[in-house]
Amino acid sequence: MRGWAVTVGVIVPWGMLLGRAADAPAADWPTFRGAERTAVAPDTDLLEEWPADGPPLVWQTAGAGRGYASPTVAGDRIFTLGDGLSTAGDTDEYLSCFDRKTGRQLWKTKTGGPWTDGQESWQSSRSTPTVDGDTVYVITPFGQLVACATTDGREKFRIDLKATFGGTKGDSWGYSESVTIDGDRLVCTPGGEQATMVALDKKTGRPLWSCPMKGDRGAGHSSIVSADVGGRKVYVQTTAAGAFAVDAETGKFHWAYPIDQTTAVIPTPIVKGDLVFFAAGYKRGGALVRQKAGPGGSVTMNEVYGLKPELANKHGGVVLVGDHLYGCADDQAILICAELETGKIVWKERGSGKGSATVAAADGHVYVRYSDGTLSLVKADPAAYAEVSSFKVPGSGDRPSWAHMVILDGLLYLREGDAILCYDLRTGR
Numbered sequence: 001m002r003g004w005a006v007t008v009g010v011i012v013p014w015g016m017l018l019g020r021a022a023d024a025p026a027a028d029w030p031t032f033r034g035a036e037r038t039a040v041a042p043d044t045d046l047l048e049e050w051p052a053d054g055p056p057l058v059w060q061t062a063g064a065g066r067g068y069a070s071p072t073v074a075g076d077r078i079f080t081l082g083d084g085l086s087t088a089g090d091t092d093e094y095l096s097c098f099d100r101k102t103g104r105q106l107w108k109t110k111t112g113g114p115w116t117d118g119q120e121s122w123q124s125s126r127s128t129p130t131v132d133g134d135t136v137y138v139i140t141p142f143g144q145l146v147a148c149a150t151t152d153g154r155e156k157f158r159i160d161l162k163a164t165f166g167g168t169k170g171d172s173w174g175y176s177e178s179v180t181i182d183g184d185r186l187v188c189t190p191g192g193e194q195a196t197m198v199a200l201d202k203k204t205g206r207p208l209w210s211c212p213m214k215g216d217r218g219a220g221h222s223s224i225v226s227a228d229v230g231g232r233k234v235y236v237q238t239t240a241a242g243a244f245a246v247d248a249e250t251g252k253f254h255w256a257y258p259i260d261q262t263t264a265v266i267p268t269p270i271v272k273g274d275l276v277f278f279a280a281g282y283k284r285g286g287a288l289v290r291q292k293a294g295p296g297g298s299v300t301m302n303e304v305y306g307l308k309p310e311l312a313n314k315h316g317g318v319v320l321v322g323d324h325l326y327g328c329a330d331d332q333a334i335l336i337c338a339e340l341e342t343g344k345i346v347w348k349e350r351g352s353g354k355g356s357a358t359v360a361a362a363d364g365h366v367y368v369r370y371s372d373g374t375l376s377l378v379k380a381d382p383a384a385y386a387e388v389s390s391f392k393v394p395g396s397g398d399r400p401s402w403a404h405m406v407i408l409d410g411l412l413y414l415r416e417g418d419a420i421l422c423y424d425l426r427t428g429r
Contacts, residue, residue, distance in 0.1 A: 029073045029408045032128040032178035037225045037268055039319050041362035041407035046425040050377060054391035055423040058411065061103030063087035063096060064420050066114075067125035069138075070404040071413045071420055074131035076100045077150060078413065078420065081125040081138050083114035086418050093125055095138050095148055103420060109153035115141035115174050121399055122173060126221070128404070132181040132202065141174025143167055145188065147205065157205045165210065166194035170218030170240020171264040180224040180235070182248065191219025191239055197246050209251030215258070217241045220265035221315065227271045230293025236276050238265050243278045245291065245299060254299040257289055259307065266315040270325070275304070277320070277340060279313040281330050286311025286318075288343060308343045310336070316358040317404065319366065321380040326366045331356035333370055337382050349385035352376055360405045362425075367407065369393075371400040373416070395419050 033039040047055055064071075065082020072079045078100055083093040087105055093115070096108040116123050129138040135156060137147050143161040148154060161167035161175070167190025169175060180187040186202040195210035217240035224237045226248065233248035242259040246252065259265070262284045269278040279286035285307035292300050310329070318327035324346070325338045333354050338345045351357065353370025360367045361380055365388070368376040373396020379386040393401065395416045403415035410426035 027409055028075065028131070029406045030132065031072060031130040031180070032070060032223050033268060033317070033404065034406075037223060038270070039317060039360045039404065040321065041360065043362045043407060043410055043425070045427050046363040046365070046410060047427055048388065050389035050391060052391060054375065054393070055412065055425050058422040058424050059103040060394070060419055060421045061098060061105065062418050063098070063105040063108070064415055064418050065094060065096070065125070066123070066399075066417060067415075068402040069125050069415065070128040071406050071415055072129045072131055072136070073100060073406055073408050073413060074150070077106065078103075079129040079131060079136050079150075080415060080420065081111070081127055081129060081140075082418070083124055093140060095129060095136065095146065095153065097150070097153060098420060103422060107153040109148050109155060111138065111146050112140050112142060112144055117172060117174065126174065126176040128178045130179045130181060135202070137179045137181070137186065139175045139177055139179065139188065141176075143169075143175050143190070145179065145205070159200070159205050161188070161190040165190040165198055166192055168192035168218040170220055173221070173264065175219060176221035176266075177219065178223045180226075182226065187224055187235060189219045189224065189237055189239065192216055196239065196244075197224070197235065197237060197251070199251060211246045211251045211253050213241070213244060213253060213256065215241060217261060222266060222268040225269050225271050227274075227276065227291060229274060229291045229299045232293060232297060232299065234291070234299055236269050236271060238267075238269060238278050238280070240265050243269060243276065243289070245301070247297070247299070255291075255301045257287065257301065257303070259284060267313045267317050270318060270320050272320060272340065275340070276301070277318070277325065279311055279318060279327075281312050281314030283309055283330060284312055285309040286313065286343065288340065304341065305343045310345055311338060311343055314356055315402065316356050319359050319361040321361050321366070322382075324380075324382045326361065326380060327359050328357040328368075333357065335366075335368060335378060335385065337385070346382050347385045351378070352387060352390045355400065356402075358402065358404045360407055362407045367405055367412070369401055369405055369414070371402060373397055373401045375414075393421065
């Protein structure tokens, strides 16, 4: 049996304190779905299967609070957003920071009140922080964009996306986007017709450009992805009105792919070359378009295939491994594998968990985290479905396990309500 040390709400294996304290972090996962927003990690030499109770637990800590925001890992620190922290004396929302090696909470900064609209399992924080250098940015469910110092949590500036830009949500569940940092720009999506997408100076919050989109129903829940089209950078995003693209330098509107109104539009789009795949849940579907450079710096798109209901995805997201898409079928405990360029489903199988599933990929496998707290390891193989291992994450079950996963430097980081857990996926340890 492994020995354990307990420090300020943190459970840490002795082996880590003695043997791994000198290990230097080699990479970052600075925003939602990683630096490239793909949810695909470059790690190799990871465990091919797990023990019955999962991979080795490196540490577990408390103080993340109630919420569905993912962890963000940058440098020697981890950040997340939540309300009602076990380490705070109130129910308010906090941006919190933890030590990457031990999980010990370093600081917490109050960002506002808790989000309490709707049924209890829909409530709480959901925006994953974005880290850039010495600043961490987050959007509260109420649409407050807050920038804080990574060192001590000191607030640098705050912008109300609703009051400043006339921002609106396309549903009643609050803002969820993770902001995009591109050079000196901070880009985000207030939503609505007035300023659907905006670019700000990342140091001051000063507006640089805004892109209005007529008929926009309000912000969805996805985060912006970048694409290169004929040497021109564009930002691709979805809102409650569908997918659209904006010129990164000028904020010029390029194209839109409208969809019929649905309950919510959540998954982040996937870009591969000139292709853009996007999906929406509630039986809406997934579609693929191809972008094309035109005269005068314009960018247009052509539909490769329209919305296929069998490719619907509610909020767990989709990953692209090679030429195939992997994700759960809408909000069911059914994993699908489909060809990106045709939308053809090559296999569809029920997993070992229950409810919808978030997904990430690394080293030839798809990591599938079901809302009941079951975590499965599945081969990323279009030939056939093969679940290798699964286990139930400790502490899961009280609320849905909706926070997305982080795989970085051979470690797996999970947010489970107030807790953050770090597992070792590396072989030969």
